[in-house]
Amino acid sequence: MSKKVGIICIGDELINGYTIDNNSNFIASKIRKFDNLDISNIFVVGDDLVSISDNLDYLMGKNINYIFITGGLGPTHDDLTKKVLCEYFNCELKICEKHYQKLYDKYPSKKKNHIKSQSEILEISQPIPNDIGTALSMHFMFKGITFFILPGVPLEVNKAMVNYILPDYIEPFYKMNNSVLTILTSGIYESSLYNRLKDIIEEWRDKIKVAFLPGYSGVKIRLTSLDSNISKDTFTQFKNLVEYKIKKYIYGYDDDKLNHIIGEILLKERKTLAVAESCTGGYLSKVITDVPGSSSYFKGGIVSYSNDMKVKILGIKSDVINEYGAVSKEVAVLMSENIRKKCNSDYGISTTGIAGPTGGSRNKPVGRVYISISTKKNTICKEFTFSDQRKINRNITIYISLFLLKKSIEIKK
Template identity: 45%
Template structure:
């Protein structure tokens, strides 16, 4: 029998638009990994005593096995969660001396008053240590419901969940089960994917649900079982249909996949970016140990840099223009030679909002990838919005590199 789980996020900033609540979605995703746990409620309230009280009344009336509460545990005047819970559960606050000593050791310059504040828990609760920050967490049981009170800082909350909550309260009693698989695609539109998979989806609709989730980074295909039918067989049927467009599964990223491919192939890359302004290099270096395959990059925004650093031919720049297939290829070859890499990558385009013409409108971009034995240049007309254009161009370039490495 499924057990209910609820999430309560506390904080003015979550409701006034200044902070996006990523904690609740992350917690819901973690809980969804367990076979007999089901998130039934996800509430967000302000730093307001009455709103917190009424939310607790509601959630505790819903036969929840677990309630997760995040936010409002800091030392400032607007962090009222601890006091609200103290009043609600009619409990005094006590100082956990062991935790206080650990904070004093980790943060010697913080005042003793603040250290003491951050070391206090409800007398009816047990400590959930915070090794990534100061705010102490709490676990308490009320009428058969376990409540976990965690900081609102995502990195702290996630660490406390993994290190303490899941290990002690969830994993020993609930088994994980694969409830869904997400297939990650790039280089193909949602409508085309559906056209390819339509018959397969219809033939299997009794057992499986299929959702298409498009974004700037590609289209995710979410597979879910209707009746506990194993997903692997259906997944493999889909892979056979669209294998060329699939770059990974679930939480994979293009840059992670490329990292593995570059390391396994023993290849090193260098990048020359114009309109993308270094964003491709940023994505590549987001991956730990990227120095194993990434030598460096040049943001060649001006023609001067294209000429003097990348050795792009001046005549080509004048006759073809900076945004052209010829210049893109010369940039890729130039950065490859400059850094003595195995592969050179280049982008040149018009992200806007100005700079476009009838012949070369805003959104136009050329992406080139070159090695000693192979050269590829492609033209794209992407969304004529500066931010979206640069983000999409980066993903398109990374996917081109993924395919290039397969050759």
């Protein structure tokens, strides 16, 4: 029988729209991977005693088995979570001496009252270490319900979930769910994917649900068993049929990240990369270097946003720019080739385009982008026309660039 999970995220900044609630998304994404654990409710509430208590009442009245609460553990006057919980569960606070000493040693200049407040947990609870922050997490059981109380900082929530809650309290008791799989694709539109897969989707519609989830990085295809009795082999059979139809567009599964995959490939092949960016304004370099250890394969990049930079730094002749325009296949090719040569790298990527919302023309509308990939043996360049939205155009350009690089590496192999 499935166990129910409820999540309460606390903070005025969440309900006022100043901060996006990433915590419930992360917690839910981890919990859904286990059999017999279902997310029942997610609530976002302000720093308000009554609202927090009301949501606890609701969840406890719905036979919830696990309740996650994030936020409100800080030392300021509006951090009310521990106060509310003490009143709700009729208990006091206690100091976790180990955490107190850790903070005191690390922050000797901080006031003792501050360190004390960050080391206090409910007397009915046990501490969950906070490896990167100061507010101590905790867990306890009450009337058969398991509670996890976490800080509001997303990175601290992520670390607590991955390092402690999942391995200590979830994984020993629940099996991983093999009836849900997300296939990650890039370089193809949602409608084209559906056209390629519609026959097998129709054939298997009573057994497996297929959902298409488009985004900046591509289209996710989520496969979900509709019947718990479907065997792993049957699910794998359907997965293989899907992969056969769209194999060249797949770059990963579930939580895979394209920039991490590219990094792993470059490290394995002992290859290096350099980039010349125009319309993406350094964002491609940022995404590449988001990966720890990227210095092992990323030589560097140049943001040649102006024509002057393209001429003086990348060595593109002004005659070429004048004849074809900065947003052109000819310029994109020279950008990728010249940055590769300048940095002595194995691969060069270039991006040039009209991000918008202005700057377009009849022949080159807003959203027109050229992406070029250069190697020592050959250079390719692809033309795209995306949207009239600047942010969307820049984001899509990043991930298409990485996907084209991946395909170039695979072809070369």
